[in-house]
Amino acid sequence: MRHPLVMGNWKLNGNKNMVNELITGLRNELSSVDGCDVAIAPPFIYLDQAKHQLSGGRIVLGAQNVDINLSGAFTGETSANMLKDIGAKFIIIGHSERRTYHKESDELIAEKFAVVKEAGLVPVLCIGETEAENEAGQTEAVCAKQLDAVLKTMGAKVFENTVIAYEPVWAIGTGKSATPAQAQAVHKFIRDHIAKHDAETAAKVIIQYGGSVNADNAAELFSQPDIDGALVGGASLKADAFAVIVKAA
Numbered sequence: 001m002r003h004p005l006v007m008g009n010w011k012l013n014g015n016k017n018m019v020n021e022l023i024t025g026l027r028n029e030l031s032s033v034d035g036c037d038v039a040i041a042p043p044f045i046y047l048d049q050a051k052h053q054l055s056g057g058r059i060v061l062g063a064q065n066v067d068i069n070l071s072g073a074f075t076g077e078t079s080a081n082m083l084k085d086i087g088a089k090f091i092i093i094g095h096s097e098r099r100t101y102h103k104e105s106d107e108l109i110a111e112k113f114a115v116v117k118e119a120g121l122v123p124v125l126c127i128g129e130t131e132a133e134n135e136a137g138q139t140e141a142v143c144a145k146q147l148d149a150v151l152k153t154m155g156a157k158v159f160e161n162t163v164i165a166y167e168p169v170w171a172i173g174t175g176k177s178a179t180p181a182q183a184q185a186v187h188k189f190i191r192d193h194i195a196k197h198d199a200e201t202a203a204k205v206i207i208q209y210g211g212s213v214n215a216d217n218a219a220e221l222f223s224q225p226d227i228d229g230a231l232v233g234g235a236s237l238k239a240d241a242f243a244v245i246v247k248a249a
């Protein structure tokens with residue numbers, strides 16, 4: 001059976017004190033909680049501090065991005081091997097904020113997916129439609145296109161031991177989550193789309209929901225059969241709220 005994953009995406013937030021306090025709080029809140037995988041993705045500059053503070057606990061380290069290159073003259077970038085070296089496991093790729101503000105294409109994101117897999121790490125591939133695309137009835141077409149960039153170059157087997165995060169762009173940071181039924185319908189579409197190529201892999205792939213998940217709506221979202229946990233932005237910055245979400249999974 002699939003093991004849900006709840007992952008906090010801290011985005012561009014924090015300082016040394018906040019990392020210290022938030023991880024201390026999370027470790028306290030989650031010390032006796034079992035049943036789902038938990039990860040946090042602090043900003044790159046705090047990954048090493050976070051890794052040390054997570055030592056001996058159950059929370060796993062993630063990162064928010066990666067470069068497609070492994071080394072060389074790529075100023076400001078961070079490679080998959082470096083993230084592995086520092087102890088990260090889950091690497092978020094294709095987040096809508098990177099697609100929008102950094103103009104990341106489906107093809108570039110597919111390359112990132114490949115380097116993360118090659119490094120033996122777990123890509124968390126974010127896909128999802130904008131509000132305009134949603135209103136135009138293009139949700140499935142957009143998700144299929146974003147998945148196909150990986151499927152067509154690497155095949156469906158590459159989704160083994162990976163995570164997909166369905167994040168409708170209109171729900172991210174807006175307080176306007178998809179309803180459990182809306183999210184479930186898209187999650188089922190995603191799983192069925194992969195199953196057309198490889199049913200066994202599709203049945204195993206973790207599909208998280210992301211978009212204004214909070215302590216109040218998490219349990220109902222997680223009760224849906226194809227929702228395997230969540231990628232959480234805003235609510236991951238408060239230990240008590242994040243703990244409620246983890247416990248709901």
Ligand code: PEP
Pocket residue numbers: 009167171172173174175210211212213231232233234235
């Ligand atoms: C995200 O950034 O991936 C996200 C889902 O943010 P929020 O939970 O704040 O909507």
